[in-house]
Amino acid sequence: GATIGILGGGQLGRMLSVAAARLGFRCHIYEPAPQPPAGDVAHRVTTAPYDDTAALHAFAESVDVITYEFENIPTAALDLLEALRPIRPNRRALAISQDRQSEKSFLQELGLRTAPFAAVDDAEGLQAALSGIGTPAILKTRRLGYDGKGQARIMDRDQAAAALEAMAGAPAILEGFVRFSHEVSVIAARGLGGDVACFDPGENVHREGILHTTTVPARLTAAQRTDAILLAAQILNALDYVGVMGVELFVTDQGLVVNEIAPRVHNSGHWTQNGCAVDQFEQHIRAVAGWPLADGSRHSDVEMLNLIGDDIARLPDLARAPATAIHLYGKGEARPGRKMGHVNRIIRPAAR
Numbered sequence: 001g002a003t004i005g006i007l008g009g010g011q012l013g014r015m016l017s018v019a020a021a022r023l024g025f026r027c028h029i030y031e032p033a034p035q036p037p038a039g040d041v042a043h044r045v046t047t048a049p050y051d052d053t054a055a056l057h058a059f060a061e062s063v064d065v066i067t068y069e070f071e072n073i074p075t076a077a078l079d080l081l082e083a084l085r086p087i088r089p090n091r092r093a094l095a096i097s098q099d100r101q102s103e104k105s106f107l108q109e110l111g112l113r114t115a116p117f118a119a120v121d122d123a124e125g126l127q128a129a130l131s132g133i134g135t136p137a138i139l140k141t142r143r144l145g146y147d148g149k150g151q152a153r154i155m156d157r158d159q160a161a162a163a164l165e166a167m168a169g170a171p172a173i174l175e176g177f178v179r180f181s182h183e184v185s186v187i188a189a190r191g192l193g194g195d196v197a198c199f200d201p202g203e204n205v206h207r208e209g210i211l212h213t214t215t216v217p218a219r220l221t222a223a224q225r226t227d228a229i230l231l232a233a234q235i236l237n238a239l240d241y242v243g244v245m246g247v248e249l250f251v252t253d254q255g256l257v258v259n260e261i262a263p264r265v266h267n268s269g270h271w272t273q274n275g276c277a278v279d280q281f282e283q284h285i286r287a288v289a290g291w292p293l294a295d296g297s298r299h300s301d302v303e304m305l306n307l308i309g310d311d312i313a314r315l316p317d318l319a320r321a322p323a324t325a326i327h328l329y330g331k332g333e334a335r336p337g338r339k340m341g342h343v344n345r346i347i348r349p350a351a352r
């Protein structure tokens with residue numbers, strides 16, 4: 001059987017490895033941190049930093065195709081890997097989504113709506129950006145932010161200095177505050193032959209910057225649902241994308257606004273494990289392996305609840321709850337903000 005190389009050994013790599021194994025593939029995980037969650041279930045793990053060229057070389061030689069579970073892989077490592085094996089999704093998708101500035105520029109070039117934005121490199125730049133965008137606004141690091149880390153809200157101009165301080169010298173982007181009624185995401189997939197399949201949009205609720213629940217179906221009109229799926233497909237087609245992507249959207253009176261895209265399986269797509277015959281992990285493996293995609297259809301209404309830090313203490317009760325599937329990541333210590341697992345509660349069969 002073929003071997004799939006996965007860059008990153010977190011919970012997403014773990015769940016990708018399980019799906020790949022079910023399809024008869026082996027997974028080789030490349031992860032700098034020791035004892036990664038994916039290590040328990042993958043065929044092989046390389047523990048080495050991204051600047052270890054010998055380890056990268058051996059990894060690439062041992063696999064047929066390379067994919068990834070997180071987007072912040074150093075460029076030099078990707079250059080080396082790409083010369084040896086195909087990387088799916090492709091480099092352009094990675095490069096665009098690694099930087100909030102290039103991501104938003106790309107989305108606007110497609111004619112899609114984003115928050116108003118401006119690059120910010122220093123105090124002067126922040127003042128200029130605030131003059132253009134106004135308050136409230138959010139200052140974010142352009143790169144490496146996740147779970148709301150590297151963000152500072154600016155409700156009033158006198159908070160500008162503190163916000164810039166929070167960026168710790170990193171290049172930043174100022175975003176105007178979007179007045180949304182709620183947040184949804186589309187988990188979309190594109191196959192090697194260019195076919196696109198989307199899962200039904202889910203509705204996302206965040207707590208302290210971290211995804212808390214995703215519920216399907218999302219509160220959307222039929223027109224909004226169509227818009228969401230068409231714009232996701234537009235993004236994947238424009239990138240000649242292969243694999244699963246998460247597209248985060250704000251629902252506003254003026255239509256859907258794209259918040260960000262993630263070139264990988266996505267936390268807000270975990271509900272598919274128990275709401276669909278083929279989940280986002282199998283769908284991603286199918287895509288990167290060049291298999292036909294599943295159609296994304298959903299058989300149940302589902303609520304996904306993330307278990308973060310001490311939430312894991314609710315496990316005995318959740319294990320007794322009806323129609324609730326438990327997914328744990330095999331992480332040891334429950335630190336605050338750490339994603340330990342999630343549960344998918346089936347609410348009812350999907351309406352026909």
Ligand code: ATP
Pocket residue numbers: 115138145146147148149175176177178179183206209211248259260
């Ligand atoms: P993730 O873990 O999803 O990658 P992240 O750290 O990249 O998160 P964002 O998705 O940019 O962060 O922002 C986190 C949350 O903050 C959003 O889901 C939304 O609730 C809120 N938010 C971010 N940007 C804006 C904005 N411009 N206007 C209003 N709310 C925003």
Ligand code: MG
Pocket residue numbers: 145146147260
């Ligand atoms: Mg993000």
Ligand code: MG
Pocket residue numbers: 248259260
């Ligand atoms: Mg986000």
